[in-house]
Amino acid sequence: MKIIITDPIDPEGVKILTDAGFSVDEKPGITPEELLKIIPDYDAIIVRSATKVTAEVINAGKNLKVIGRAGVGLDNVDRKAAEARGIKVVNTPEATSISVAELALGLMFACARSIPQATASLRSGKWEKKAFKGIELFGKTLGIIGSGRIGTELAKRALALGMKVLVNDLPGIQPQYGEPCSLDQLLAKSDFISLHIPKTPETYHLLNKEAFAKMKKGVIIINCARGGVIDEAALFEAIQSGQVAAAALDVFEEEPLKDFRLFSLPQVIGTPHIGAQTKEGQRRAGIQIAEKVRDALKGAI
Incomplete structure (x- = not known):
């Protein structure tokens, strides 16, 4: 054969x-x-x-x-x-669950401490120590949408860092780590939101204009799942308005990425779909x- x-x-x-x-x-x-x-x-x-x-x-x-x-x-x-x-x-x-979960966690740190932006500042010959005041992950609430293998691995690591973890999934699914809650509760209470769901007709643009309006002001969005589960135009507006403080994206609605408009915003960082690339x-x-x-x-x- x-x-x-x-x-x-x-x-x-x-x-x-x-x-x-x-x-x-x-x-x-x-x-x-x-x-x-x-x-x-x-x-x-x-x-x-x-x-x-x-x-x-x-x-x-x-x-x-x-x-x-x-x-x-x-x-x-x-x-x-x-x-x-x-x-x-x-x-x-099962093969790349840890790889993707670790990238999501790394992007959380990168957003919280503006690591890419601070590196770019140094590369340009600047010393802007006071420009990059960040936040700690400790004590913050992480909302995980999707409690499959990757979401579970991320939850384990977030709890070890002293974060509170909220998890939203399909009815009847009990997360192994974290506190189950409705999507609306998760949106309202989370300081960080990380998506770990497939793209389906039900999850397409799950995070849209209405969803961003329900979130805590200053939330940080992480997407290492699939492009299309976030409405990128709505995300752009939410960042511009200050509703979303930062976003880190590994996946996009169109890949390879052709519309780089989101990356005109300094609060957005990203990677070219490398979640599994370890x-x-x-x-x-x-x-x-x-x-x-x-x-x-x-x-x-």
Whole structure:
């Protein structure tokens, strides 16, 4: 059986597949047009976030049995098309939870102490000691929207720092750490709000103009979840008005980012969707997706 890997994974993951007897072709950077031409030859495809496994790709893959996504979200895989063809879709939701949670926490510190802005000031040859008076995380309230693996890891770390943690999730879900509450309660009481939810029709623009109006004045917003769960135009207005003191974003409505208007505001810092980009997280993701694809194909034989 043949497997194509179109986004790089850890070499240990590739070894797991070759040791299992599969023929593996690594083609990072392959164009959508090239993928369409060669996908009929393969029994499985492994991607990260760059490759889009569209309905067109899935339908062209006449031998395709498994789609593996080395990561959490499945935004780049047409799951309905895969289901219609009876193709199994597997991912690695556990692999990068700590990596993303640590980035969210790091962005909280960066906003609280204006670390990027202070660094930029020094780079420009200035010594503006009095310009960067920050706040402590200790004693503040962190509102976490979404108590899955990443939200849980962040809650653990926030509690260790002496923060109070409020958690909002779907009805009936009891968070492992933190105090459950309604979304309106979380918005009203939180000094920091961090999102850890998928983008769905229900969560699209969850934080919109109305939601920002319900927040405590001076709140800090963190998004390491998915672009689209925050209305970026409404966030821009909320920062300009002073309702939101700062925001740190790792994800955006359109990626790669083309509209940099938010970054015209000095209170906004960001990263280019690097939440899962750690050596440890990517190694775990590569190994886990290889094991899952191997097992799925062995079961399909």
